Amino acid sequence: MVGGGLAGLTSAYALHEAGYRVELLERREDVALETSFANGGILTPSMPDPWNAPGVHWRLLRWLGREDAPMLLRPAAIPGYFGWGLRFLAASAPRSFLASMGANYRLCAYSLERLRAWRAALGLEYALGTRGTLEIYRERHSYQQAVAELAALAPLGLAGTPLDPEATARLEPLLAEVQGDLVGAIHFPADESGDALLFCRALRERLAARGVAIRLNTAVQGVRQSGGQVAGVETAAGFVPGSQVVLAAGPWSRELLAACGVTVHVRPVKGYSLSIPIDPASGPRHALSDDTLHAVMTPLGATLRLAGTAEFSGWDLTLRPGRVEALWRLLKALSPTLAGSVDRASARAWCGLRPMSADGRPYIGRTAVGGLYVNTGHGHLGWTQAAGSATLLAQLMSGAPTAIDPRPFALSPLERRAWRSEIQPAEQAS
Numbered sequence: 001m002v003g004g005g006l007a008g009l010t011s012a013y014a015l016h017e018a019g020y021r022v023e024l025l026e027r028r029e030d031v032a033l034e035t036s037f038a039n040g041g042i043l044t045p046s047m048p049d050p051w052n053a054p055g056v057h058w059r060l061l062r063w064l065g066r067e068d069a070p071m072l073l074r075p076a077a078i079p080g081y082f083g084w085g086l087r088f089l090a091a092s093a094p095r096s097f098l099a100s101m102g103a104n105y106r107l108c109a110y111s112l113e114r115l116r117a118w119r120a121a122l123g124l125e126y127a128l129g130t131r132g133t134l135e136i137y138r139e140r141h142s143y144q145q146a147v148a149e150l151a152a153l154a155p156l157g158l159a160g161t162p163l164d165p166e167a168t169a170r171l172e173p174l175l176a177e178v179q180g181d182l183v184g185a186i187h188f189p190a191d192e193s194g195d196a197l198l199f200c201r202a203l204r205e206r207l208a209a210r211g212v213a214i215r216l217n218t219a220v221q222g223v224r225q226s227g228g229q230v231a232g233v234e235t236a237a238g239f240v241p242g243s244q245v246v247l248a249a250g251p252w253s254r255e256l257l258a259a260c261g262v263t264v265h266v267r268p269v270k271g272y273s274l275s276i277p278i279d280p281a282s283g284p285r286h287a288l289s290d291d292t293l294h295a296v297m298t299p300l301g302a303t304l305r306l307a308g309t310a311e312f313s314g315w316d317l318t319l320r321p322g323r324v325e326a327l328w329r330l331l332k333a334l335s336p337t338l339a340g341s342v343d344r345a346s347a348r349a350w351c352g353l354r355p356m357s358a359d360g361r362p363y364i365g366r367t368a369v370g371g372l373y374v375n376t377g378h379g380h381l382g383w384t385q386a387a388g389s390a391t392l393l394a395q396l397m398s399g400a401p402t403a404i405d406p407r408p409f410a411l412s413p414l415e416r417r418a419w420r421s422e423i424q425p426a427e428q429a430s
């Protein structure tokens with residue numbers, strides 16, 4: 001297993017459970033120090049829609065150069081996104097967008113089911129929240145579209161309750177002082193929240209206790225093949241033999257795969273978070289998602305996590321003050337009182353690189369190289385989809401029946417493209 005983030009650790013666990021002897025190689029000094037370190041903390045089957053919704057190209061153009069834009073394309077980075085970007089835009093066609101939304105929903109819902117089972121079996125503690133997500137809307141058009149999307153996904157099992165601003169404030173009293181700014185909200189009670197870093201650390205311990213070797217400070221330099229079949233991986237510390245290799249190295253998977261002649265359309269998309277120490281009693285009861293500001297606010301025990309924004313800026317991990325400030329503005333927009341009472345100096349800003357696929361669906365399964373597998377490309381849904389993706393991967397590797405249809409996540413472009421939408425366009429939903 002290459003990679004010790006959410007994807008790698010959960011895959012290691014699912015494969016161990018399926019009877020494999022697993023060794024996990026991570027280049028950093030500990031697990032979950034990259035994208036899985038301080039994400040938004042929400043587990044949301046309610047948000048299966050890829051970020052390239054129809055019309056995304058207009059929004060990207062409108063936001064070009066605006067430091068506070070929810071989605072920001074930095075002109076200097078455009079060459080690095082060129083081919084991927086064209087695919088990203090092509091996938092915003094309604095048919096492709098809806099196909100990805102439906103496939104993602106099934107994977108998200110399955111993933112939460114698996115996560116609950118693992119939590120119970122392993123006693124994992126990670127600042128769990130089970131009151132669901134409250135998605136708030138400031139623009140009537142977006143709210144109506146979200147209600148229509150809910151109706152479109154309801155046949156697949158998504159449950160949500162549309163609320164007017166008064167009912168929203170009754171459910172989440174923190175929003176009472178800003179209810180005049182809202183046009184409505186949707187409460188998704190089955191969503192969960194939790195600290196991905198705590199989860200990864202807890203899982204690392206359970207894996208180690210079960211005899212799974214976790215080799216830190218071990219960067220994989222390449223995959224060795226022999227006769228079209230994987231033989232193991234090369235590291236600075238020497239060759240590690242293995243008849244099956246899983247690449248779950250986040251956005252860094254692409255280079256390792258490319259060296260094996262395998263293509264995945266995955267690029268890094270930067271996001272920011274702020275972790276603020278708070279008295280839990282003064283924070284929100286629910287995880288809140290602000291549609292207009294494209295960001296979330298999640299209570300994680302004694303930490304309030306604000307996260308969001310998408311920046312197409314290549315591998316650059318500079319913490320830009322303007323983007324961090326946008327998260328402070330989010331806090332003020334959601335709760336001026338809370339914003340005025342927290343200690344700004346003790347807040348920790350962070351940014352990470354989402355492994356974003358062009359069509360908004362992860363890559364899970366076998367490659368054309370014998371014994372080489374992939375689990376990456378989850379973009380903004382990597383926490384939500386972790387346990388389900390890992391279980392699906394283990395089912396595919398072991399030849400067990402798969403719990404959900406794996407074709408939308410296949411590496412084969414033909415299989416992937418042939419996946420048809422199960423859901424009707426939102427406008428047509430009743």
Ligand SMILES: Cc1cc2nc3c(=O)[nH]c(=O)nc-3n(C[C@H](O)[C@H](O)[C@H](O)COP(=O)(O)OP(=O)(O)OC[C@H]3O[C@@H](n4cnc5c(N)ncnc54)[C@H](O)[C@@H]3O)c2cc1C
Binds near residue numbers: 037043355378
């Ligand atoms: C700001 C932000 C907010 C987010 N919020 C949410 C959210 O609320 N809900 C949600 O579902 N998702 C969210 N996400 C997405 C989610 O965090 C990611 O999809 C997920 O963390 C990706 O996990 P990963 O294991 O694929 O990648 P990573 O966590 O990056 O793990 C990859 C690992 O591979 C290692 N590695 C790389 N190359 C090598 C190599 N050559 N050899 C050995 N090891 C290697 C890296 O060091 C790293 O540890 C958010 C992301 C961001 C940035």
